[in-house]
Amino acid sequence: MRIGFSVPQFGPFADPDSTAAMCTALEALGCDSLWAADRLLAPLTPAEGYPGGQPMPVRYGTHLDPLLALAVAASATERVRLGSSTLNALWQPPLVLARALTTLDLISHGRLDVGIGLGWMREEYEAAGVPWQGRGARLEETL
Template sequence: MRIGFSVPQFGPFADPDRTAAMCTALEALGCHSLWVADRLLAPLTPPDGYPGGTMPARYGTHLDPLLALSLAATATERVRLGSSTLNALWQPPLVLARALTTLDLISHGRLDVGIGLGWMREEYEAAGVPWRGRGARLEETLDVLDAVWRFDTVVHTGPLWKIPESTVLPKPLQDPRPPVLLGGFTPPALERVGRRADGWLAASMPLPYVHGLWAVAVEAAERAGRDPGELRRVFRVNPDITATEADPAETHHRGTVRQICDHLKAMCSAVTDEVLVDLQLTTDSPDEYLNLAAAFLAELNEPSPRRLRPV
């Protein structure tokens, strides 16, 4: 199991100097990866459909994800660097490909490209991008990224974008391209993961839901002639830490550090599985963040089974 943390970029952590220093400290703790997230705005009128209830107010204060990832790249030497998730449809894919290529070069080949569709209609409206047809737009975005990254002569003709025969250099350092992971929690999203992605940006959830969704990706990969065993899974958790043990039915997101870590371990059935612990909604200062990150690392690295007591 691989262990990652969020790049500090929201609320009280939305300060470039603080972000860089904390990324250096997180790498020194021994984590495997650091991940940015993506928000454009936080509507004053609560948006519909926020996962888990009310949208946190601190999402209204944020650093740009790709620039924050550049800070992380220059502040670290070893960790993988990814996006979970980047809302890729808010800019033309050729522009996105250029930015991601530059990030792969800045990081010396440590980039994982995590892409999602987002969920907030208001952000699409503010970015001037149609809400309808998101799935087809994502499919063509992936086509353009592949064309730019894989081929010496780049050409694309699709319903949304046209690129004449062109030279687009440099190429990413990773060959044939940086790994692409896709988010989503619907059967069409998991079918797309299995058919054309390198992995799934998932979330900590009850095990039956994980198994049901993952089965869709596995079946799609097999239909496409791909090895589902090569697909990665990254399980994100925004933990609600409690002083005493919580209801076992809630430990996919709420409980003691030990309870949450036990659930994350149960989800990770392959050596390539990874957890992403986002502590930006749980802590308010760098010291608090780093101390809790160290506690998660210690607990997740401890073999099971073991003594049971609250943390």
């Protein structure tokens, strides 16, 4: 069985030194993979509602960028796979995203697994200056 964990990147764990130390410890314990999530905003009551009908977790109010958190994890580990779960691909131009992912794959010596999605919160799209409408077709083009 392979077991993966979230990269410590939210709330009190949104500290690069803590993230590095925890990733090193997880790898030493036999963890197979480390995964980073993608958030731009953390409104307590998003207009569309948080999935599951619950309030948005307060810990999301403080967060590290997922690709930079994975870079920290890459530098603190040697073996574990590193992945995004999921990266909201439309918040950056495709070429810029491709460059960042390629760089991260090089830094990690080929350990990167990329999960790409659309996200669910309109407020994040608005904050990124990206239209909500047509996002499915734009994701297809991005891929």
